[in-house]
Amino acid sequence: MRIWIVLLALLGLGLAQPLRWNGQPEYRAIPGASTAAGAALDRSYTLVYPAQGTPRGTIVFVPGFLGGATNFDALARRLVLAAPGWSVWAWDRRANGLEDRRGFTTADPWAYYQNYKLPDFPFLKDWGLRVHLEDLERVIDQARSGGPVVLAGHSLGASLASLFALYRGEKISGLVLLDGAPRLVPLSREQYLGGSEGSFGRLAGLNELLEGKAPPYINAFGLNPVGFAQAEAQAFMTAQNPQADAPPGWAPFRASRLAAALYRVDERYALSPVFAVSVGQSTGREGINLLSFVVGSLIYTIRGPRGGRVEWRDNGEATDPMEFIGMYASPTTGFSEWFFPYRLSLDISAYDVAMPELKPRPLPFQVLALGAGRGLLPQEGSFRSVGETFPSTRTDIRILPNLTHLDILTSRHGDAVGPIAAYLLGVGR
Template identity: 70%
Template sequence: MLRWPFLVACLGLALAQSPRWSGAPDYFAVPGSPTPAGSRLDRSYVLSFPAQGAPKGTLIMVPGFLGGATNFEALARRLVLAAPGWTVWAWDRRANGLEDRQGFALPDPWAYYQDYRLPDFPFLKEWGLRVHLEDLEQLVEQARREGPVVLAGHSLGASLAALFALYRGERLDGLILLDGAPRLLAVDPRAYLEGAQGPFGRLPGLNDLLSGRTPPYVAAFGLGPAALAQAEAQAFMAGLAPEADAPPGWAPFRSSRLAAALYRVDERYSLLPIFSVSAGQAVAREGLSLLGLALGRLVYTIRGPRGGRVEWRDTGEATDPLEFVRLYANPITGFSEWFFPYRLALDIAAFEVVLPDLRPRRLPYPVLALGAGRGLLPRNEDFASARAFFPETPLEVNILEGLTHLDLLTNRHGAAIGPIRNYLEGLHRAHP
């Protein structure tokens, strides 16, 4: 007799959401490093979630490879309540200002981005590590007017945040690494200039970039600007009407908008672990992905139900599927950096060549590192490069089990909130 009430209660606990701020964040520009692009584009952007309570400081969050500001929205909405007094700034790097987001104001953004003609941005090849560190310096200085500043980077953004700590670490009051570390990528000086052969083909070098032999933005493995724009359009429309029929072209089977938007990024079906979340499961016939097996991963494909359409079921996993798609994109910014400068990724991988003055240093504050149990850095020893970068600096490593690389930011239970809140409170007690 008690079985069903017990199961319902368990499901309710599984789906429970941690409290989150429900207001509308501000979005504003911050002047950046001068380049040939001109002052209109020499700026970065902030999606700002205001402090709740007496101000204590600003947490600046740096997105990773191909990442945009709304990577952090689920986390930021929870954190401003859990850590009263801390403002959260989710950073959009300068390339986000190149995105044509007019389609999100139209009834059918998907149709708009089907014919998205990519503009030519020759100045992108100049937007490397030095430019982005100088942009970040401007951002940090603006935030410092209001109090202490803590930098938090996710994935490749953790590498960029760590390099900023080498560059201007004295301007910070704390550093957080989110499933990322200083040495995620590394290339030698020759490969930096001339390119190198990788497991999926040749990786261009700086000479290829400067000569125009390779595009100035990342455009590989189906992750170019048009594909990223279309993915945001799908998520945006799915958030508005999740149960509506997906338009033709969204998926190779009949499905709801929600199912079509999620099946490429859910960890059960995604071939790319760094872009996957645990958001439920399709209601459909499934098969094993041969490509996934070739890559050494157990990945499923969706064949679609006979005589029906594919639906999506929230199974209580880490990330809430509806919240995920509704926070993925909006008319001003989104989950992706469509025109991610190839120069930036290249420079981070060979920062000693680009900025030889950067050297390991002791920081005057502790570093917090959070790994994801099913992400990039699932073990304490994966953060060894942080110890090498910051010798004699206290490093607290906390592995959040069961989370994918993106679940760390998007999970409904706010698993990362407690460690971040405790870290911020510790900094405030040390420097009230």
């Protein structure tokens, strides 16, 4: 009997979630590069998770494509305890200042964003790579007052963090890449300026953007600010009452708020791997999503409830569904960047054209690269551009199995926390 007690205890330790800091992070505005938008909008933001113990330094996290600072909430709360003395700054790019978040203070946020009018924001066409690198430099300059700074990026944020290492690498003491690399979607000079044809249609180039012939923010393929606002409204209301009936319009079938909010992002049902997270499974009747044959992977759809309504069950997958909903539901800063500047996506994909002064260079510190086994970069070879961008630089590449692209940030077991904490321990030594 004693051996079974020991084995059960060990199993419990293995399944236990890492400790989480339960305080309230500070949301801080930091002046940025000057543009035609004016001083009120020329600033970016950080969610600051304070160091626990004697301060040693700061790790600054950069979100990916369409991502916001709360992408990193689960990771940050575990990391400040796993890496004593290190504070975590989760960055919100300047476009987060354009979001109308007043709907979250109303009685019905969903109704508020049903009537959300899209503004023009013409100055967004100027918010490209150079502006964002200057913003990030100001953030890092403030963070350096508390010791060395390590820069970490997820997905396209890993590309942006890598480009900062080319731009002002002397100001950082480490670089961490989370399921992302310097070049994810490269564009030629011709494609950058004149546009390109993709799998889902044509993508405008810089010339069309500057001439006002293309939206200045991402507004294509079903991705747009209205959709992002409504998704956050759903999460916000779900966190308040997850088992309530989902209002009309949330899903094409009767469902709980939790099921209606999560089936769009769970990897079993999500068409795009960029937005996929493993948070459980619905109880609804399933079928094959025919569009999945276009994207080359088997994706399911929900046809309707087996009983009174579709429910959601936590089956122990990588990410805790209620913790994920909590991250996605902040009245201050959200999981998404609603007005992601189209110029920034172009510039990152053709950075050698947008900023030709950014040249490959060796770094004086080791780069930590973590891939997600079911994400964008599931193999060591997927990080090939790291060696091309940072020649003669030591690189520690690890693949975290059974994680999606978002699980690497939101995993309930903190799979990425240990490697990052160990990396921070070696900074400055």
